[in-house]
Every structure is written in structure tokens, then in C-alpha cells.
Amino acid sequence: MCAKQDDAGAPHHHGPGTERDTDGSDRFEVDQEVQHALDRLTLLINAAEALSSTLEVDQGLRRLCRTLVPGLADWCAVDLLDDHGRLRRIVVEHRDADVTAPGLDEGLLPPTEGSAASVARALLGVGPVLLTDFPPPKDEDDPLCLREKQLFERLEADTAVVAPLRARRQVLGVLTLARTRREVRLTEDTLSLVEDLAHRVALAVDNARLHAEAQHTAERLQRSLLPELPTDGPLEVAARYQPASTTARVGGDWYDAFVLPDGAMALIIGDIAGHDLRAAVMMSQTRNMLRGIACDRKEPPGKILARLDAAHHILYPHQTLTCIYALVERLSADEPWLLHYAVAGHPAPLLVTHDGETRFLTGGRSLMLGVEPEVHRPAATDMLPPNSTVLLYTDGLVERREEDLDRGLARLRQHAAALAREPLTTFCDEILEGMAGGGSDDVALITVRTAPPHAGPAVATP
Structure with a gap:
């Protein structure tokens, strides 16, 4: 069988075997794209269900992190600003339950003002940001950066994505997702998914806080009567x-x-x-x-x-x-x-x-x-x-x-x-x-x- 060249001089082969190879490759790529879209949709649905299952912020965020680990990340953390503007780590979930436990890495964090920590930058609206290396803090007087570095080292982060939680033009906190295994590193392709997740998390937190505020106001009204x-x-x-x-x-x-x-x-x-x-x-x-x-x-x-x-x-x-x-x-x-x-x-x-x-x-x-x-x-x-x-x-x-x-x-x-x-x-x-x-x-x-x-x-x- 002879080869035929097109106008550009490139040979063009005919034959059933070649056509099957090309079609099979295309179908494989399409199947991969469809599966990737289904996986992403499933993850977002599960995250939405976890967030809507309760109006208690802490409980909802813990359920959310358990849906993200280990499918999207090996561990994740959520930090929220409280009524006084202080950053508090609400939850840290790891795929290995023995590595961390509720309360171990959670609680009030050092001040964010002037810090070079990635969570501090995220609170300024920067992100989501992909982190591929974790250098030591440049300033030893930056306790938040030191705390962040210690967490990344102890939980053996290889790559991480840090995203701000934005709702109603306000940053409410930070979502951190990390991978510990080099063979399943987080990449730039993950950023859009994390951004979507962070938006959903922020809306859920904002709604829960509005609900709690309305309940508190209503109860005060009731008691005043x-x-x-x-x-x-x-x-x-x-x-x-x-x-x-x-x-x-x-x-x-x-x-x-x-x-x-x-x-x-x-x-x-x-x-x-x-x-x-x-x-x-x-x-x-x-x-x-x-x-x-x-x-x-x-x-x-x-x-x-x-x-x-x-x-x-x-x-x-x-x-x-x-x-x-x-x-x-x-x-x-x-x-x-x-x-x-x-x-x-x-x-x-x-x-x-x-x-x-x-x-x-x-x-x-x-x-x-x-x-x-x-x-x-x-x-x-x-x-x-x-x-x-x-x-x-x-x-x-x-x-x-x-x-x-x-x-x-x-x-x-x-x-x-x-x-x-x-x-x-x-x-x-x-x-x-x-x-x-x-x-x-x-x-x-x-x-x-x-x-x-x-x-x-x-x-x-x-």
C-alpha cells in the first residue's frame, strides 16, 4: 500500500488498522475528560452536601474536609476570622487519622498583620496559590509564618494550594489543601476546582453566621419580652x-x-x-x-x-x-x-x-x-x-x-x-x-x- 501526501507534503496512510488506532486514542482522551468532569462534579456535590448538612460552622467544615481527603488532598485545613479579626484554625483533617486529631493543630493562630505566611496573603484576597516548596521564614519574628512552616513540615506537605474564602466582598478565612506524595502532586489544573470549592465554603460559612446572628437577635428579642x-x-x-x-x-x-x-x-x-x-x-x-x-x-x-x-x-x-x-x-x-x-x-x-x-x-x-x-x-x-x-x-x-x-x-x-x-x-x-x-x-x-x-x-x- 502506498502513502499519499496532502498539500503540505505530509504522507497520509489509509487502512483500517490506522483508523482504529486514531479513533481509539480519541475515544480514550474523551473518556478521560468525561471521567475527570464526573469526578469533579461528584466532589462538588459531596462538598455541597457536607456543608448543607448542618448550620453549625465547625461541624460542617469538618464534614467537608472528610469529603476532600483523600480524594483531592492528603490533608486539608480551614481557618476562619472570628468577630475580633483573629484567625482561628477550625479544622485539620489528614488521611491518616493517627497523624493529627481534633484540637491538635487547631485553635487560635498568631496575628496575621505583617506576616509573610501564605494564609496571611490569602486573607488579602490573593489566590488560590499553588505552593511547590516551603522555604524557612525570612523573618524569625514572624510567628504565623513559623507556625505554618511547622504544620507543612510535620504533615509532610509536598505541594499545597491555599485559597481565600470570599463571600459578599469579604474574606472570611482560608482553605488549605495539601498532597504529601510526589506521584499525585497538586498542579495548576487544580486551582480552578479549589477556587470553586472555596467559594462554596465561604457562602456556607457566611449563611451559617447570618443564621446564628438572626437566632441570637431573635432570642434576645424573646427574652426582652x-x-x-x-x-x-x-x-x-x-x-x-x-x-x-x-x-x-x-x-x-x-x-x-x-x-x-x-x-x-x-x-x-x-x-x-x-x-x-x-x-x-x-x-x-x-x-x-x-x-x-x-x-x-x-x-x-x-x-x-x-x-x-x-x-x-x-x-x-x-x-x-x-x-x-x-x-x-x-x-x-x-x-x-x-x-x-x-x-x-x-x-x-x-x-x-x-x-x-x-x-x-x-x-x-x-x-x-x-x-x-x-x-x-x-x-x-x-x-x-x-x-x-x-x-x-x-x-x-x-x-x-x-x-x-x-x-x-x-x-x-x-x-x-x-x-x-x-x-x-x-x-x-x-x-x-x-x-x-x-x-x-x-x-x-x-x-x-x-x-x-x-x-x-x-x-x-x-
């Missing part, structure tokens, strides 16, 4: 509020306590449906409305709730809430304390004696507010033994999706009985910790404790 408790008199009062861990940290749960002109103490717990800013605002307005109704005239608790229901029906139609309104009083110093109370669709109060006996006060029950304003609102009265505790609480304290309500109520009785003789502040803290830890609903509780015989006045604790 809660009242100060009475601090004088023979009754000791304490209350607690814990926001839900899975919402905007505001909601409709509230407590209240105040002393009426005749010396009786009003004790209130309530829960407006909803877990948002609207519910929190409505809660504050309802609390103030109930205060005004209670102070307007001395009436039995059932009538107070009926008046609240009528006003609430006019101002907030179709909005439901549960509530307990109670009065704690005694006719004279020689008489026992009495609890007059009415319950509108709310969990029953719990009475805990000094000896640890417990029982739910099941009287004075009626429909929740906001359903039928004409419904009859009964009230009940129970005697409170000396040094006994009455606990009012919202349903988030006892309700769990995975268990029956009766089990939650039984657990509450067990916890309360064990804490019967503890100081009231300890009683509240331990009840909240034991019953509502990590709950998905916000919780409010308020307690009142009668004085032991011949005891002086006690102090309330908000």
Missing part, C-alpha cells in the same frame, strides 16, 4: 425560658407573675400557636392584655380567662392559645396558702411537696382560648402545703414525637420528686436540663414555692 418577677414577699418565684433548637428561636411561649393590690400573687403560663416573630409579638400583646384585665378587678381565674378570650376573639380572630391563670394567696399568716386556678387547654400544673410527693392539679379545665368565646370557664382551688412547689410549664417540656404524652408526664413527676428539696433555681435548671434538652419546641416554665412555717420573705429569681 419576658417580665421581671416579684422579688418581695413570702413566696419564692423562679422561671426559665428555652428557645427551640430548630426554629428562629422565638415563639409564643410566655410566663408572668405579679402581685395584685390585695397581696395575692398572679401566676401565668401561656402558649400562642406558632414559632415565629408574629407569634412572639402576639404573645407580648396578649400578656399585657391579660395583665390589664387581671389588675382591673379582682375576679376568679375562670372569669379572667373568659374576659381574655372575649378580647382576644375581637383582636386576633382565628388565633388559638392555651393559658393558665392562677392566684396564690392566704387569708392570714396562720392560714395555709391556696392556689386558685383556671386552665384553658394547657397542661395541668404539677404540685410537689417538700417530701417529694407529686400530683397534677386537674381541676378548672376548659377549652383553649380563641375557639369559642362563650364557653364556660370553671376554676378550682387547692391547698398548698408549707415548703411545697407548684410548677407551671408549656407543652414543649413534656411532649416528644417519639414517645407517648403520658410517658413524658411520668418523667416530669420523677424529676420533680427527686428535686423537691433543692433550691428553687436548681429545681428549675435541672427540670429544664432533664426534660427539655435538645427539644424541638420552645419551653417556658414558672415555679412558686411556699415558705416553710415561720419563714421570712424569699427572693424571686428570673
Whole structure:
């Protein structure tokens, strides 16, 4: 077979064997490109899943690094600037778990100002940058550069990429990826992928911080709406509020306590449906409305709730809430304390004696507010033994999706009985910790404790 030359004089061979070789080579190159693109896409998807799996910054970054090691790097690190502008190493993950451990290489780093370290340059927006050698610091008075050099040496970095984490025109920190094996070195081709990763990491960190800031602001708003408790008199009062861990940290749960002109103490717990800013605002307005109704005239608790229901029906139609309104009083110093109370669709109060006996006060029950304003609102009265505790609480304290309500109520009785003789502040803290830890609903509780015989006045604790 003869060779044919084209216009340029180059020989052109015909034959099935040559054509198959050329096509096979092309297909091989195309397959490699497709596989490379799929690998890159898979890595980005896994990184996005790791970052979106939690709003806790540290936990999300640790999960991210575990998806990058060892596929993209033999080890990686993420450093973030804190609220004071200090650089803190959040996570270091290595393909060999014995080389490093959480906390070993992490923590606050030396100052970045004036440093020649690659992480300091990245904070200025430089990068991503490929590092192929790691010379000793030129300035011995550069502690950040020394710290970086020590990390590269101890973890045996052969090549590394350092990239700034930029979001909303701000640099939030630095992502470092390193290879320790010369046969799989990082190259210039890696820079675009790392830049894409760094952008995704920065957005996730920024979103998590915005979420945390919104939660903090919302919780401060919620707590500012809660009242100060009475601090004088023979009754000791304490209350607690814990926001839900899975919402905007505001909601409709509230407590209240105040002393009426005749010396009786009003004790209130309530829960407006909803877990948002609207519910929190409505809660504050309802609390103030109930205060005004209670102070307007001395009436039995059932009538107070009926008046609240009528006003609430006019101002907030179709909005439901549960509530307990109670009065704690005694006719004279020689008489026992009495609890007059009415319950509108709310969990029953719990009475805990000094000896640890417990029982739910099941009287004075009626429909929740906001359903039928004409419904009859009964009230009940129970005697409170000396040094006994009455606990009012919202349903988030006892309700769990995975268990029956009766089990939650039984657990509450067990916890309360064990804490019967503890100081009231300890009683509240331990009840909240034991019953509502990590709950998905916000919780409010308020307690009142009668004085032991011949005891002086006690102090309330908000």
C-alpha cells in the first residue's frame, strides 16, 4: 500500500488498522475528560452536601474536609476570622487519622498583620496559590509564618494550594489543601476546582453566621419580652425560658407573675400557636392584655380567662392559645396558702411537696382560648402545703414525637420528686436540663414555692 501526501507534503496512510488506532486514542482522551468532569462534579456535590448538612460552622467544615481527603488532598485545613479579626484554625483533617486529631493543630493562630505566611496573603484576597516548596521564614519574628512552616513540615506537605474564602466582598478565612506524595502532586489544573470549592465554603460559612446572628437577635428579642418577677414577699418565684433548637428561636411561649393590690400573687403560663416573630409579638400583646384585665378587678381565674378570650376573639380572630391563670394567696399568716386556678387547654400544673410527693392539679379545665368565646370557664382551688412547689410549664417540656404524652408526664413527676428539696433555681435548671434538652419546641416554665412555717420573705429569681 502506498502513502499519499496532502498539500503540505505530509504522507497520509489509509487502512483500517490506522483508523482504529486514531479513533481509539480519541475515544480514550474523551473518556478521560468525561471521567475527570464526573469526578469533579461528584466532589462538588459531596462538598455541597457536607456543608448543607448542618448550620453549625465547625461541624460542617469538618464534614467537608472528610469529603476532600483523600480524594483531592492528603490533608486539608480551614481557618476562619472570628468577630475580633483573629484567625482561628477550625479544622485539620489528614488521611491518616493517627497523624493529627481534633484540637491538635487547631485553635487560635498568631496575628496575621505583617506576616509573610501564605494564609496571611490569602486573607488579602490573593489566590488560590499553588505552593511547590516551603522555604524557612525570612523573618524569625514572624510567628504565623513559623507556625505554618511547622504544620507543612510535620504533615509532610509536598505541594499545597491555599485559597481565600470570599463571600459578599469579604474574606472570611482560608482553605488549605495539601498532597504529601510526589506521584499525585497538586498542579495548576487544580486551582480552578479549589477556587470553586472555596467559594462554596465561604457562602456556607457566611449563611451559617447570618443564621446564628438572626437566632441570637431573635432570642434576645424573646427574652426582652419576658417580665421581671416579684422579688418581695413570702413566696419564692423562679422561671426559665428555652428557645427551640430548630426554629428562629422565638415563639409564643410566655410566663408572668405579679402581685395584685390585695397581696395575692398572679401566676401565668401561656402558649400562642406558632414559632415565629408574629407569634412572639402576639404573645407580648396578649400578656399585657391579660395583665390589664387581671389588675382591673379582682375576679376568679375562670372569669379572667373568659374576659381574655372575649378580647382576644375581637383582636386576633382565628388565633388559638392555651393559658393558665392562677392566684396564690392566704387569708392570714396562720392560714395555709391556696392556689386558685383556671386552665384553658394547657397542661395541668404539677404540685410537689417538700417530701417529694407529686400530683397534677386537674381541676378548672376548659377549652383553649380563641375557639369559642362563650364557653364556660370553671376554676378550682387547692391547698398548698408549707415548703411545697407548684410548677407551671408549656407543652414543649413534656411532649416528644417519639414517645407517648403520658410517658413524658411520668418523667416530669420523677424529676420533680427527686428535686423537691433543692433550691428553687436548681429545681428549675435541672427540670429544664432533664426534660427539655435538645427539644424541638420552645419551653417556658414558672415555679412558686411556699415558705416553710415561720419563714421570712424569699427572693424571686428570673
